[in-house]
Amino acid sequence: MLDQARDRLAANGARLTPVRQRTLEILLESHRAMGAYEVLDRLAAEGFGRQPPVAYRALEFLVEHGLAHRLQRLNAFAACLHPGHDHAPAFLICRECDMLAELPAAPVRDALTELAAESGFQVERATIEALGLCPACADAARP
Amino acid sequence: MLDQARDRLAANGARLTPVRQRTLEILLESHRAMGAYEVLDRLAAEGFGRQPPVAYRALEFLVEHGLAHRLQRLNAFAACLHPGHDHAPAFLICRECDMLAELPAAPVRDALTELAAESGFQVERATIEALGLCPACADAARP
DNA sequence: TTTGACTTGTTATGATGTAACATGAATAAG
DNA sequence: CTTATTCATGTTACATCATAACAAGTCAAA
Ligand SMILES: [Zn+2]
Ligand SMILES: [Zn+2]
Ligand SMILES: [Zn+2]
Ligand SMILES: [Zn+2]
Numbered sequence: 039m040l041d042q043a044r045d046r047l048a049a050n051g052a053r054l055t056p057v058r059q060r061t062l063e064i065l066l067e068s069h070r071a072m073g074a075y076e077v078l079d080r081l082a083a084e085g086f087g088r089q090p091p092v093a094y095r096a097l098e099f100l101v102e103h104g105l106a107h108r109l110q111r112l113n114a115f116a117a118c119l120h121p122g123h124d125h126a127p128a129f130l131i132c133r134e135c136d137m138l139a140e141l142p143a144a145p146v147r148d149a150l151t152e153l154a155a156e157s158g159f160q161v162e163r164a165t166i167e168a169l170g171l172c173p174a175c176a177d178a179a180r181p
Numbered sequence: 182m183l184d185q186a187r188d189r190l191a192a193n194g195a196r197l198t199p200v201r202q203r204t205l206e207i208l209l210e211s212h213r214a215m216g217a218y219e220v221l222d223r224l225a226a227e228g229f230g231r232q233p234p235v236a237y238r239a240l241e242f243l244v245e246h247g248l249a250h251r252l253q254r255l256n257a258f259a260a261c262l263h264p265g266h267d268h269a270p271a272f273l274i275c276r277e278c279d280m281l282a283e284l285p286a287a288p289v290r291d292a293l294t295e296l297a298a299e300s301g302f303q304v305e306r307a308t309i310e311a312l313g314l315c316p317a318c319a320d321a322a323r324p
Numbered sequence: 325t326t327t328g329a330c331t332t333g334t335t336a337t338g339a340t341g342t343a344a345c346a347t348g349a350a351t352a353a354g
Numbered sequence: 355c356t357t358a359t360t361c362a363t364g365t366t367a368c369a370t371c372a373t374a375a376c377a378a379g380t381c382a383a384a
Contacts, residue, residue: 048363053350055362074340092339110253111308113340113371116270128293130302139378141296149289150271150311157274158316165254167308168293173301196381198331217371230333237372238332256340256371 041067041119043105046113052103058085061096062105068138071109072116107140111167126164132172135180139172182209186248186264196245200229205237206258208249212281216257224275250283254310275315277322282315 082088100106128143243249271286291320
């Protein structure tokens with residue numbers, strides 16, 4: 039995953055520096071949405087800078103290059119689980135276990151774009167995030 | 182609009198008190214997304230409390246009763262333009278003029294729910310917000 | 325008219341995010 | 355190899371968004 043990321047970045051003339059790589063690793067390790075300050079704590083504990091811009095810059099870089107996503111509902115970030123595929127996915131967030139799933143959102147996005155076009159509105163970027171129960175937690179909740 | 186709101190609230194055993202009414206009026210007057218602190222400034226200038234909870238409580242109340250919406254992308258609130266209809270709308274936000282449109286999002290929501298169901302995920306609440314250009318700004322931008 | 329629920333206000337603090345500037349590493353030009 | 359330029363990292367300081375906890379006032383029902 040990291041090698042793949044490094045290659046994709048090099049192709050764009052961008053570098054996966056130590057902070058950036060470590061930030062991506064941290065997101066990948068937990069595979070869930072993390073707040074910027076949570077990431078920052080980890081980075082600081084490992085000898086990187088301990089001021090907010092350190093984390094925000096690395097996260098912003100990863101988002102710009104399609105290696106991570108920002109979740110508006112949670113004020114949080116998460117590693118991209120399918121880098122290179124559909125980079126405008128819909129997110130499913132489990133309210134019980136915080137699990138995060140990433141769906142190719144083309145059908146949803148199309149429906150939205152069409153709906154908007156009826157009002158003459160041009161959609162440029164769409165945020166599609168759902169809160170609910172993942173399969174595991176739904177099973178657990180059943181009586 | 183206000184009378185209608187008052188009636189709907191009374192039916193639910195809730196009251197449209199002065200702060201709440203003024204907050205709703207402020208949102209309705211500008212018809213765009215406003216930050217909580219912007220609302221607070223207006224309230225404070227008119228003799229209401231000047232501490233954040235004053236605005237946040239009124240806004241939360243309005244959202245709970247379907248008279249306003251919260252926009253995740255903007256950390257902001259806006260009066261509901263169609264109270265009582267589809268209360269899980271999609272939002273279109275113009276990046277030029279901040280205009281806000283509210284669309285009945287049933288088709289989009291259905292597409293999302295179906296997509297999620299394929300992964301066994303149960304959608305409970307969905308955030309669907311699009312950034313783009315409203316018709317007026319799109320016209321203005323054309324060469 | 326007392327009781328209890330609700331509303332409004334406050335203080336204080338927490339959480340999230342960015343501007344501006346100084347220093348240091350990597351690359352490119354000479 | 356040396357210098358110039360760009361990019362990256364770190365800092366301080368501040369801006370913005372949001373809530374917890376408590377005190378005082380209001381309202382309507384018992
Ligand atoms: Zn992705
Ligand atoms: Zn779950
Ligand atoms: Zn509405
Ligand atoms: Zn516009």
